Amino acid sequence: MLTMCGSNPLKSCLDETRRRHKMDEVRVGVIGIGNMGSSHCRQIAGGNIDGATLAAVCDIKPERLEWARENLDGEFKTFEDAAEMMASGLLDAVIIATPHYDHPPLAIKGFAEGLHVLTEKPAGVYTRQVKEMNEAAAESDRVFAIMFQQRTSAAYKKLKDLIDSGELGELLRIDWISTAWYRTQFYYDSGGWRATWEGEGGGVLMNQCPHDLDMMQWLFGMPERVRATCFYGKYHDIEVEDEVFATMEYPNGAIGTFKAGTGEAPGTRRLEVFCERGKLVMEGGLKLWRARTPVPEHLATCEQSFGKPECWECDIPVGRRGGSAHAEVLNRFVQAINGEGELVARGEDGLNGLALANAMLLSSWTDDAWVDLPLDDDLFYDKLQERIRASTGKTREVKDVVEDLSGSHN
Numbered sequence: 001m002l003t004m005c006g007s008n009p010l011k012s013c014l015d016e017t018r019r020r021h022k023m024d025e026v027r028v029g030v031i032g033i034g035n036m037g038s039s040h041c042r043q044i045a046g047g048n049i050d051g052a053t054l055a056a057v058c059d060i061k062p063e064r065l066e067w068a069r070e071n072l073d074g075e076f077k078t079f080e081d082a083a084e085m086m087a088s089g090l091l092d093a094v095i096i097a098t099p100h101y102d103h104p105p106l107a108i109k110g111f112a113e114g115l116h117v118l119t120e121k122p123a124g125v126y127t128r129q130v131k132e133m134n135e136a137a138a139e140s141d142r143v144f145a146i147m148f149q150q151r152t153s154a155a156y157k158k159l160k161d162l163i164d165s166g167e168l169g170e171l172l173r174i175d176w177i178s179t180a181w182y183r184t185q186f187y188y189d190s191g192g193w194r195a196t197w198e199g200e201g202g203g204v205l206m207n208q209c210p211h212d213l214d215m216m217q218w219l220f221g222m223p224e225r226v227r228a229t230c231f232y233g234k235y236h237d238i239e240v241e242d243e244v245f246a247t248m249e250y251p252n253g254a255i256g257t258f259k260a261g262t263g264e265a266p267g268t269r270r271l272e273v274f275c276e277r278g279k280l281v282m283e284g285g286l287k288l289w290r291a292r293t294p295v296p297e298h299l300a301t302c303e304q305s306f307g308k309p310e311c312w313e314c315d316i317p318v319g320r321r322g323g324s325a326h327a328e329v330l331n332r333f334v335q336a337i338n339g340e341g342e343l344v345a346r347g348e349d350g351l352n353g354l355a356l357a358n359a360m361l362l363s364s365w366t367d368d369a370w371v372d373l374p375l376d377d378d379l380f381y382d383k384l385q386e387r388i389r390a391s392t393g394k395t396r397e398v399k400d401v402v403e404d405l406s407g408s409h410n
């Protein structure tokens with residue numbers, strides 16, 4: 001007799017099998033063996049992820065499977081069809097490293113097969129699609145993670161710690177410059193999906209900025225409204241945005257600005273945060289100008305016209321993260337599957353940063369008007385479809401290359 005321990009007896013039995021397998025080794029499959037997927041495969045097959053074994057890889061291009069067979073250690077199966085791989089019974093978990101539009105449908109399929117899922121960033125291209133994925137995750141009891149490896153940065157973690165502790169008082173202004181994402185025309189010409197509305201759904205906001213925008217919502221919460229000017233193909237021969245200037249307004253009245261692009265070298269990565277208790281600057285290291293008296297209080301009570309609050313300049317020690325940020329995300333995914341520790345980022349966390357990116361594009365498509373958050377998911381979707389319909393697609397020759405990504409993540 002089949003014992004029913006959940007609503008879906010087949011899934012419950014699969015779960016039991018996996019628990020018994022328990023997870024001496026979590027059997028991982030990777031979908032998309034391009035730049036990023038190859039790197040994840042190397043980490044797992046190279047033994048850098050404790051408790052994980054590479055059980056299968058999948059790519060629609062046979063030459064990438066050939067690459068995997070020739071370059072990765074261990075025994076694993078190869079598939080050209082992701083659905084077939086996920087239904088094979090060979091896996092406990094799947095990593096999705098395909099172009100962005102496919103992340104939600106593949107994750108939904110993974111959950112339906114009872115697999116734990118780690119998706120690459122961005123969570124998807126439009127919030128409506130990502131909400132469906134998050135619902136599927138919530139209905140399953142599987143671990144759902146997203147590759148926001150910048151959350152492992154010692155400097156960002158210290159910054160979050162300072163903000164959350166209340167040490168700095170209320171947030172009043174944020175200025176973020178993120179132009180250290182320099183990309184060449186060669187990059188945009190590699191891969192037919194890149195830098196088109198139909199293939200990628202955006203440019204710098206969709207590909208590079210998901211890290212920044214996740215960090216922004218992780219550190220400061222969500223703004224109430226956003227407006228942005230986006231420049232489409234300003235530096236490169238592409239149809240999507242390669243430069244963005246955005247303004248955010250937060251519920252307490254604080255204002256943020258965000259500037260990002262892929263056309264400047266050398267680029268800048270600088271975050272300046274002004275709070276009641278002083279100013280923090282993250283650029284390389286982390287520096288705090290700590291006001292002895294909260295600035296709004298000094299401003300209201302000082303009896304000199306040009307007096308300034310006493311400020312102490314401090315270099316904040318941030319420590320160092322040992323090893324690869326991607327490997328840390330993968331290790332903690334595997335640990336979470338085994339019921340140990342916490343994820344670096346929950347898959348569901350991918351929604352907020354994407355909503356910010358969508359809001360910036362929507363603002364630029366509507367005369368740079370303010371866009372209220374939560375976003376009108378359907379309006380964004382409809383406007384994106386207009387872009388896709390008006391697209392001329394890829395007009396340049398596509399160079400099919402896979403690059404070693406070490407050193408390209410900032």
Ligand SMILES: NC(=O)c1ccc[n+]([C@@H]2O[C@H](COP(=O)([O-])OP(=O)(O)OC[C@H]3O[C@@H](n4cnc5c(N)ncnc54)[C@H](O)[C@@H]3O)[C@@H](O)[C@H]2O)c1
Nearest residue numbers: 032033034035036058059060061097098099100120121191
């Ligand atoms: N976290 C990071 O630091 C980081 C860095 C780079 C890329 N990424 C993300 O990884 C994803 C892939 O980027 P990339 O640069 O590796 O792209 P890529 O073009 O180099 O690789 C994508 C691969 O997926 C394969 N593919 C496409 N559709 C597929 C499908 N349905 N089933 C199986 N295989 C399929 C392609 O053939 C290709 O080999 C993107 O979403 C990107 O944003 C993340």
